[in-house]
Structures are given as C-alpha cells and as structure tokens.
Amino acid sequence: MRRQVPLALCFVFGVVMVLIEFSPHPYSKFLYNEVINWSLIITPFALVLGVATLVQTHWIRIRRRAEYWQYSFVVFIGMIVMVTIGIPFGPSHKAFAWLFKYIQTPMDATMFSLLAFFIASASYRAFRARTLEATLLLVAALIVMIGNAPIGDLIWNKIMPFGENLPSTARQWILENPNLSSRRGVILGVSLGVISQSIRIILGIERSYLGGGD
Amino acid sequence: MKPKSACLLGLILFFTCKIITLAQLSEFSSEEFRATDEITAGKPPAPPTNIKATDKKNDDGTHITISWTKSADDGNGANNVTSYNILRKSPESNFETITKTLIKTGKTDYTDDTVKRDKTYSYLVQAVTASGTTSNSEVTGAEATASWFHTGKKWLFLSVVLFSVVVIYSIYHARSGKNIFIRRIPGLEAVDEAIGRATEMGRSILYILGLGSVSNVATIASMNILSQVARRTADYETALRVPCNDPIVMNVVREMVKTAYLEGGHPDAYQEQDIFFLTESQFAYAAGVDGIMLREKPAAVFLQGTFFAESLILAETGNSVGAIQIAGTDKEHQLPFFIAACDYTLIGEELYAASAYLSREPMLLGSLKGQDYGKLMIFAAIVVGVILELIGVNWVTTFFDKVSN
Numbered sequence: 001m002r003r004q005v006p007l008a009l010c011f012v013f014g015v016v017m018v019l020i021e022f023s024p025h026p027y028s029k030f031l032y033n034e035v036i037n038w039s040l041i042i043t044p045f046a047l048v049l050g051v052a053t054l055v056q057t058h059w060i061r062i063r064r065r066a067e068y069w070q071y072s073f074v075v076f077i078g079m080i081v082m083v084t085i086g087i088p089f090g091p092s093h094k095a096f097a098w099l100f101k102y103i104q105t106p107m108d109a110t111m112f113s114l115l116a117f118f119i120a121s122a123s124y125r126a127f128r129a130r131t132l133e134a135t136l137l138l139v140a141a142l143i144v145m146i147g148n149a150p151i152g153d154l155i156w157n158k159i160m161p162f163g164e165n166l167p168s169t170a171r172q173w174i175l176e177n178p179n180l181s182s183r184r185g186v187i188l189g190v191s192l193g194v195i196s197q198s199i200r201i202i203l204g205i206e207r208s209y210l211g212g213g214d
Numbered sequence: 215m216k217p218k219s220a221c222l223l224g225l226i227l228f229f230t231c232k233i234i235t236l237a238q239l240s241e242f243s244s245e246e247f248r249a250t251d252e253i254t255a256g257k258p259p260a261p262p263t264n265i266k267a268t269d270k271k272n273d274d275g276t277h278i279t280i281s282w283t284k285s286a287d288d289g290n291g292a293n294n295v296t297s298y299n300i301l302r303k304s305p306e307s308n309f310e311t312i313t314k315t316l317i318k319t320g321k322t323d324y325t326d327d328t329v330k331r332d333k334t335y336s337y338l339v340q341a342v343t344a345s346g347t348t349s350n351s352e353v354t355g356a357e358a359t360a361s362w363f364h365t366g367k368k369w370l371f372l373s374v375v376l377f378s379v380v381v382i383y384s385i386y387h388a389r390s391g392k393n394i395f396i397r398r399i400p401g402l403e404a405v406d407e408a409i410g411r412a413t414e415m416g417r418s419i420l421y422i423l424g425l426g427s428v429s430n431v432a433t434i435a436s437m438n439i440l441s442q443v444a445r446r447t448a449d450y451e452t453a454l455r456v457p458c459n460d461p462i463v464m465n466v467v468r469e470m471v472k473t474a475y476l477e478g479g480h481p482d483a484y485q486e487q488d489i490f491f492l493t494e495s496q497f498a499y500a501a502g503v504d505g506i507m508l509r510e511k512p513a514a515v516f517l518q519g520t521f522f523a524e525s526l527i528l529a530e531t532g533n534s535v536g537a538i539q540i541a542g543t544d545k546e547h548q549l550p551f552f553i554a555a556c557d558y559t560l561i562g563e564e565l566y567a568a569s570a571y572l573s574r575e576p577m578l579l580g581s582l583k584g585q586d587y588g589k590l591m592i593f594a595a596i597v598v599g600v601i602l603e604l605i606g607v608n609w610v611t612t613f614f615d616k617v618s619n
Contacts, residue, residue: 018374022367025360026274026331039429042462050461050491057490067509104495111497115523118530118555126554186546186562188592193566194431194544195374196585199381201434205577208441208569209434209466 007204014202054079140174147171258349259293260286262339267356275331275360281323282351285341288319299340299348300324305333316342329358369617377591381584388580396582401540401558402571408538409446412513418453419443420512422503422528424519424543425496428462431566432544436519437463437470438569439542443516444471448478456489457506459499464491500524504531517541517556518565521548529555542568 013035020028058072085096129135146152152167160166200206262282270277280300287293297316301309312326329335336355340348388394412419421440426433440456447454454471458464468489475484492502504527507515515532517525517539525541525548532539533555541552542560552559560568563585570578599610 022364022371023362024272024274024364025362028362029274046461046465050458050464053464053487053490054492057487060487068505104498107501108495108497111501111527112523114527118526119551122526122530122533122551122554183546186549189562189589190544190546190566192377192585192588192592193435193563195377196381196563196581196588197431197435197566199378200385200578200581203382203385205385205581206438206569208438208470208573210470 003207003210006210007207011202011204014198018198018202051079140178143167144171144174147174257293258347259295259341259343261349262298262341262351265337265339265351265354267335267337267354269356269359270325272361272364272366275358276327276329278326278329278335278337278356278358279323280326280337280339280354282339284319284322285349287341287343293343293347295319295341296344297342299342300326301338301340301350302326303336303353304329309336309338331358331360333358369613373617377584377588380587380591381581384584384587385577385580388576388583391576394576394579394583396567396571396579399560399564399567399571401542401560401564402568404538404540404558405443405572406446408514408516408540409443409450409452411538413450413452415513417513418455418510419447419514419516420503420506420510420532420537421454421456421516422518423456423458423463423467424517424521425459425499425524426463426520427460428466430520432520433460433463435544435566435569436542437467439516439518439565439572440467441470441474442569442572444474445478448475448480448483451480451483453485454488455506455510455512457492457499457503458490459492459494461491461494464489496522496524500527503528507531507535507537511535512537515539517543517552518560518568519543521545521552526551526555532556 016031017035020032054075058075060066061069061072082096082099085093085099089096091097091100123141127134127138127141129138146156147167147170153165156167157164163169197206201209262285264283265280266282267278267280269275270279282298285295288295297318298313298321299311299316300313302312303309312328313324317324326335326337334355334357336353338353339351341351342348409419421443423433423436423440426436428434444454456464456467456471458467468486471489472481472484472486475481493499506512507528508531512532512535515528515537517528517532518541521528521543522545525543525545529539529541529552539556540558540560541556542565543549543552544562544565546562549559549561567582567585570582595610595614599614602608602610
C-alpha cells in the first residue's frame with residue numbers, strides 16, 4: 001500500500017498533465033493551476049525541514065570545533081538578521097531591500113565574476129592541442145574569439161588583401177553550422193530521454209525516486 | 215379660408231411635420247445603433263459586405279474573429295473610406311464600439327479577444343470616411359466556445375503517442391529476458407572506479423544534484439543515479455555527502471538513500487546529516503559547495519542534474535582538489551564546461567539512460583531500446599527530408615513545421 005498509492009497517483013497525474021498540454025479548454029487550465037498550487041503547499045513544510053538541517057549542520061560544526069567553525073556563526077547571524085527583518089516587515093521593507101541590494105547581490109556578483117578565471121583555467125586545459133579533437137576545439141575557439149572581437153575584422157582587413165571581414169564570417173559559420181547542428185543533436189537526444197524517462201515513471205517501472213528498488 | 219388663417223394653418227402643419235421628424239430621429243437614435251453616433255454630414259460611403267463572425271478554433275472560448283469584404287468606397291473617390299470600426303452587441307448590452315483605435319483600410323479581419331465563453335455576440339462593421347461619415351454593414355453573430363482538443367497539435371500528439379507505444383513495446387518485449395545490447399558509456403563505467411577510489415583513499419564522495427526542483431525530469435534522473443551510487447557506497451561504507459539546493463529534493467533524497475542503505479544491509483552506515491540543505495540561492499549554493507570541496511577534499515564528485523552558470527565554478531573547484539569528476543546535464547549550454555573540467559561527462563540522453571545502465575534491469579534497458587528506435591525514426595526523417603529538400607520537394611519540412619507549431 002505504501003508503494004501502490006504513490007504509484008497510482010503518479011500514473012493518474014502524469015497522464016492528466018500530458019493531456020492538459022493538448023487541451024486549451026479553461027477546465028484544463030484550471031486543473032493545471034490547481035495541481036501547481038497543491039505542489040506549492042508542500043514547499044513551506046519542506047523548507048522548514050531544510051532550514052532545520054541547515055541549523056543542525058552548523059550547530060554540529062560549532063560544537064565539534066570543525067575546521068573553520070567560526071564561519072558557521074556568520075551563517076547564523078545572516079539567517080537571524082534576514083528572518084528578523086523579512087518575516088515581520090516583508091521583502092519590500094527598506095531594511096530588507098537594503099540587505100538584498102547591498103549585501104546579497106554583490107556577493108552573488110562576486111561568485112559569478114569568478115567564472116571568468118575558471119573559464120580561463122578550464123580553457124587552458126581543454127585547448128592544449130594534444131589530440132586531434134583538442135586541436136579542432138582550439139582552432140574553432142580561436143576563430144570564434146577573433147570573430148567576436150571587432151578588432152579581429154579590423155586587423156584582418158588591414159593585413160589581408162582578400163576575404164573582407166573573414167573572421168566574423170567564419171565565426172558566424174561555425175556557430176550556425178557545426179555548433180548549432182551538434183546542439184540540436186543533443187537537444188533531440190535529451191527530448192527523447194525525457195519522454196522515455198517520463199513513461200518509465202508514469203508506468204511505475206522507474207521507482208527509485210520512491211526510495212529503493214522494488 | 216382667410217389668408218391669415220391659411221398662414222396659421224400652414225405654420226401649424228410645418229411645426230407638426232418638424233416635431234414628427236424630430237420624434238422619428240430621436241426614436242432611431244434610441245435604437246440599437248444609437249452608439250454608432252452616425253454623423254450625417256456628407257454622403258455615407260458604401261457599407262462593408264459579407265461580414266462573418268466565427269468562433270476561433272483551438273482556444274479557451276475567449277476569441278471571435280470577424281471578417282468582411284471591404285467597402286466599395288475603400289480607397290475610392292470622394293467617399294473614400296479611411297478606416298473601419300467594429301461594434302458588438304452582447305446579451306447584456308446594446309451595440310457598442312470594441313475597437314480601441316480605428317482599423318486601417320486594407321485590413322479585412324479583426325479578432326475580438328474580450329468575449330466570454332459560451333455567450334453569443336452580434337457584430338457589425340462600420341466604414342468610416344475622412345469626414346467622419348459612417349455606414350454600417352449587416353449584423354452577424356457567433357457563439358464563443360472553448361475547444362477540448364487543440365487540433366493544431368494533433369501531429370505532435372500522434373508523434374508522442376507513436377514514440378510512447380514504441381517505448382512501451384520495447385519495455386514489455388524486454389521482459390522476455392532477451393539480452394539487450396547497450397553501447398558502453400564511459401562516464402557510467404567510471405562510477406565504480408570513482409567509488410572505489412574514494413574508498414581506498416578513505417575520503418568522501420560528494421554528490422551534487424544541481425539547481426533543479428523535484429518536478430524537473432533531469433533532477434529525477436539524477437536521483438535515480440544517486441540511488442545506484444548509494445547502494446555501492448553502502449556496500450563499501452564510504453561517506454556520501456549530498457548538499458541540496460531544494461528542500462523537497464533533500465527530503466526525497468534522504469528517503470531514497472536511507473532505503474538504499476537498508477536494502478544494502480548497512481542501515482547503521484546511513485548518516486542522515488550527510489544529506490543536507492544549503493540554500494536556494496544559486497551562487498550562495500555554489501559558494502557553499504565550493505567550501506565543502508576545499509575543506510573536505512572529496513575523492514569523487516558527481517555533478518548530475520540541471521546546472522546553469524555555476525557549473526564551471528563547481529567543476530573547476532572539484533578539479534583543483536584532485537577529485538575524479540563525473541558530470542551530466544540536460545542543459546546543452548553547460549556541457550562544454552563539464553567536458554573541459556570533468557573526467558567524464560554524460561552527454562544529453564546518457565543522463566536519462568544512467569539509471570537503466572547501472573541497475574541493468576531488463577525493463578529499464580528495454581526503454582533505452584525504445585529510445586533508440588525513436589532516434590532512428592528522427593534520423594530517417596532528417597535524411598529523407600534533406601534528400602527531398604535537395605530535389606525541391608518540401609512536404610517533409612512543411613510537415614515538421616506544422617508539428618512544431
């Protein structure tokens with residue numbers, strides 16, 4: 001029974017949600033919105049459990065004096081401040097907006113900006129021309145980079161008597177032909193994989209997500 | 215009759231006629247067309263003809279399309295029609311203008327998107343001249359109804375049904391126990407190697423499910439892989455750490471891993487606190503996971519699920535701590551980053567095949583076979599489409615264009 005009920009619910013809702021996709025009737029839309037609303041109800045309960053595990057994890061770190069345990073205090077201070085201001089006054093309150101704008105957003109931007117350095121280090125490893133594939137990747141990347149920078153065309157046109165704006169034309173060709181066709185291949189594979197996986201879940205063949213095999 | 219009396223009688227008759235005329239005019243203006251506010255200055259133009267109101271197909275019952283043949287005076291001489299106006303009568307109200315701005319000449323249809331489902335409306339089209347003179351077409355009506363099935367999506371529906379039938383047939387065919395050939399996937403072959411390495415080094419395994427919610431199919435695929443990984447870590451008693459971005463995913467994962475440890479016969483090895491919630495914020499999550507990698511230096515890192523800009527931040531940090539990394543995502547934009555930074559990458563559908571590949575369950579493997587038949591059908595359609603397009607026949611491309619729309 002512990003298994004049968006979730007599997008039956010999964011089958012019914014799976015089939016209904018597929019059919020809704022093909023029906024523009026307002027009743028279908030209503031049903032879709034209802035199901036989405038039901039799923040939203042679960043979130044606050046799960047969030048409470050999530051926050052409880054976060055507190056538990058950092059409390060254990062402080063108690064055991066784990067490496068860099070002091071930073072766990074920063075987590076608690078941040079959480080208490082945001083909750084103290086956010087819950088009674090709401091997210092549009094000036095203090096909450098200030099914290100979001102001047103603390104959270106710059107910290108997010110800092111993490112995002114690290115990406116530039118990581119791209120450089122990953123590219124360095126990936127583009128080392130040790131194999132044919134890596135060499136092709138290196139050549140394609142160089143053309144795309146030169147074609148993307150306006151100065152690439154400028155230099156080419158100055159020093160080469162033929163092929164006006166060749167770097168940007170070559171870049172465009174690479175992006176629109178080999179790159180786009182391989183991306184579409186991946187997208188087709190992913191789409192078929194999603195349908196196949198969905199069928200397995202709807203039919204109850206794939207049930208690992210329920211916790212275990214049979 | 216005296217001339218004075220005759221004059222008086224004439225005046226009385228004149229005013230009586232005037233009063234009757236005014237009364238008739240006021241009677242007309244109080245009728246249905248009162249709202250048209252017809253300006254009688256100048257000769258009225260020829261009215262639009264062949265007016266038709268049709269309920270829009272494949273909608274939720276909130277659209278009616280009105281079409282007409284343009285006025286004979288449209289772009290023609292002194293009575294030149296410069297625009298059109300649409301008037302609507304609903305069961306509750308009289309005729310009233312529904313067009314916010316006048317419709318330019320040349321256009322002969324208009325979609326009314328302000329109607330209510332299961333109600334009948336009457337329409338008339340008004341031709342308007344530059345001087346403001348108008349003339350009304352005949353009145354027509356239609357009922358706004360909602361469609362249960364979007365006929366424009368019938369080919370898509372049939373494609374989904376056909377593919378589903380192929381997959382289901384392959385699944386049940388696989389039950390016969392016939393050996394199904396599945397090509398070798400290096401990324402999945404390396405799962406045992408990664409777990410073995412972590413066990414030998416005495417370090418943990420870090421499993422990252424990405425930023426997807428539990429309704430995301432890639433996240434479910436990732437959870438299925440985690441289930442297989444957890445069975446192996448239970449056997450080897452290797453620490454498995456799972457930082458989660460979504461609290462619902464965390465709860466499902468806890469239940470899954472717990473069951474895997476129970477079924478593996480090592481319930482005591484299961485550590486609930488190793489599956490924990492970090493944050494829902496994208497970059498805060500990336501920072502948190504990076505911190506775990508740098509502090510704990512896991513021997514193996516699994517990056518499976520939906521990833522966005524944080525993919526390379528995580529993969530490069532994992533690479534810097536010397537972990538063996540197996541990645542897989544449905545986001546094709548992030549695949550190059552994983553290929554550059556990780557040891558093994560599951561590309562596209564390999565992520566969805568992983569659960570079947572690792573468990574070797576015949577029915578799951580059967581679905582992979584069905585998936586391959588689907589790919590074969592698409593490949594055949596592409597080859598046929600390209601050949602036909604090259605010889606100038608474009609019905610295959612037109613058909614797929616219809617399916618996609």
